[in-house]
Amino acid sequence: MTSGAFLAIDxxxxxxxxxxxxxGMVAATERDALGVTAVGDFAGELVAIRARFGDLPVLMAGxxxxxxxxxEAAYVAAPAGLDDLGDHLLxxxxxxxxxxxxxxxxxxxxDVMRGEEVQLLGAVAGGLAPAEAMLxxxxxxxxxxxxxxxxxxxxxxxxxxxxxxxxxxxxxxAAQLSADVALGDAFxxxxxxxxxxxxxxxxxGIRAAKLLGLRDDADAASFASGLIIGADVAARVxxxxxxxxxxxxxxxxxxxxxxxxxxNGRTATIVDSHAAFVxxxxxLGAFLS
Amino acid sequence: MTSGAFLAIDxxxxxxxxxxxxxGMVAATERDALGVTAVGDFAGELVAIRARFGDLPVLMAGxxxxxxxxxEAAYVAAPAGLDDLGDHLLxxxxxxxxxxxxxxxxxxxxDVMRGEEVQLLGAVAGGLAPAEAMLxxxxxxxxxxxxxxxxxxxxxxxxxxxxxxxxxxxxxxAAQLSADVALGDAFxxxxxxxxxxxxxxxxxGIRAAKLLGLRDDADAASFASGLIIGADVAARVxxxxxxxxxxxxxxxxxxxxxxxxxxNGRTATIVDSHAAFVxxxxxLGAFLS
Numbered sequence: 001m002t003s004g005a006f007l008a009i010d011x012x013x014x015x016x017x018x019x020x021x022x023x024g025m026v027a028a029t030e031r032d033a034l035g036v037t038a039v040g041d042f043a044g045e046l047v048a049i050r051a052r053f054g055d056l057p058v059l060m061a062g063x064x065x066x067x068x069x070x071x072e073a074a075y076v077a078a079p080a081g082l083d084d085l086g087d088h089l090l091x092x093x094x095x096x097x098x099x100x101x102x103x104x105x106x107x108x109x110x111d112v113m114r115g116e117e118v119q120l121l122g123a124v125a126g127g128l129a130p131a132e133a134m135l136x137x138x139x140x141x142x143x144x145x146x147x148x149x150x151x152x153x154x155x156x157x158x159x160x161x162x163x164x165x166x167x168x169x170x171x172x173x174a175a176q177l178s179a180d181v182a183l184g185d186a187f188x189x190x191x192x193x194x195x196x197x198x199x200x201x202x203x204x205g206i207r208a209a210k211l212l213g214l215r216d217d218a219d220a221a222s223f224a225s226g227l228i229i230g231a232d233v234a235a236r237v238x239x240x241x242x243x244x245x246x247x248x249x250x251x252x253x254x255x256x257x258x259x260x261x262x263x264n265g266r267t268a269t270i271v272d273s274h275a276a277f278v279x280x281x282x283x284l285g286a287f288l289s
Numbered sequence: 290m291t292s293g294a295f296l297a298i299d300x301x302x303x304x305x306x307x308x309x310x311x312x313g314m315v316a317a318t319e320r321d322a323l324g325v326t327a328v329g330d331f332a333g334e335l336v337a338i339r340a341r342f343g344d345l346p347v348l349m350a351g352x353x354x355x356x357x358x359x360x361e362a363a364y365v366a367a368p369a370g371l372d373d374l375g376d377h378l379l380x381x382x383x384x385x386x387x388x389x390x391x392x393x394x395x396x397x398x399x400d401v402m403r404g405e406e407v408q409l410l411g412a413v414a415g416g417l418a419p420a421e422a423m424l425x426x427x428x429x430x431x432x433x434x435x436x437x438x439x440x441x442x443x444x445x446x447x448x449x450x451x452x453x454x455x456x457x458x459x460x461x462x463a464a465q466l467s468a469d470v471a472l473g474d475a476f477x478x479x480x481x482x483x484x485x486x487x488x489x490x491x492x493x494g495i496r497a498a499k500l501l502g503l504r505d506d507a508d509a510a511s512f513a514s515g516l517i518i519g520a521d522v523a524a525r526v527x528x529x530x531x532x533x534x535x536x537x538x539x540x541x542x543x544x545x546x547x548x549x550x551x552x553n554g555r556t557a558t559i560v561d562s563h564a565a566f567v568x569x570x571x572x573l574g575a576f577l578s
Contacts, residue, residue: 108498171451204430205399
């Protein structure tokens, strides 16, 4: 066994990525569609993974630690850093563990993450983002995270991606929103409209614009994306002090968020989310033994 | 033929209501599920309606005048009163016509209504609401209408009911939102949260509250309804000067909106929307002959 080597599994609802980590570097990796909802026998899966990637200690993160996963790993309350997560690994056996998620409660309002914490804390630990920063992880459920001293201090989840999916797949706007989203004038016009933070009215405006011929309907999907992302960004800008948003995403989605952030007068930097995950999980791997 | 008698049909997407109006009063009425999407032969339907209700002139309103209806009646641009609508009836034949909808354009933003205009203008014509007022017609697509001099001056449509339906039927919150909505503490807490106008984050909060045990999940549907209605009301209160909102709705939905309006520091009056429709269509009936 290579010194310090282990297998990391980013095990989400619908996808899974396995890494063999050796001396802090990715020696092998593979992605498949065997998310937790597609798996029944987690122990059996692990036998198969070890057969393919090496008979090594395993550290898992993501929905595998939720009620729909293998075993539920209780949330660690924010503020939370890598050391807090490492101290609260859920042990399956002496060489197999799950990283817990993070919760944040402010009076009657609460928030949770599970899986994102490794990327977010890894971005700081790996020097990809400052220890005092606003980090953003866009997606179905977009995370906005205030880092303080390199720890997750507080965060807000916005279901931007899910809302876009809902209006695109169901309801009165669906027929208008089938085109691909592009970063251009329609997206930016949507982001400005979204900054009014009047989503239910702005969404109906997409229907009205079609009936009245106010916008090329081919642009409706980009406008709608700008609208929903723009409303999310504007709410965060209104509630938080930050100059730069560090965005953990692929270039396409990251580019859309960066444009909406800049339309709201802040700057944006796109961070390599894959490198951030590796930086985070490698540090957590030290807690395995 | 009774002097001034005619048949009025409020013909929407999924429902239809027929009235025989005699001397400004409803002599007979009947509601069924034969909305425009369920009807192919509109002329044949009218023969059947006249056979049942009397061989009288017919005035129709609603989606029957849209692209998915019998014939498309072009929108009348706001500001628009009953006389403007009456002057622009779409004539099918010398004793059969459709009331046009109303459009409003402000720069690149536009809005439309079709069917609601009869109720809204009827409310003022029938003395149920003042000639200078904010009228609200909640529903799938909630209309907020500024009346000036008894005419529709400008208006905003918010897809509040549709958004609630989307999150209730699809996506991550659906399983939590099956209970009936009630006007109580959870609704009012939702309305206050909605006033923050941060819908995508507040909606995710419903999920987090369940995972963290912050709210009795039996209250989630009422909270979500309060959230979405509260965000709509707060956006309108921020954009418009008005003391009282005149709400055209049944007591249940009207009561929810009234509570949200009052939570935002304005007063609310519920108007009998059925009486408002009759007042409006009766006045428009004078333009038939």
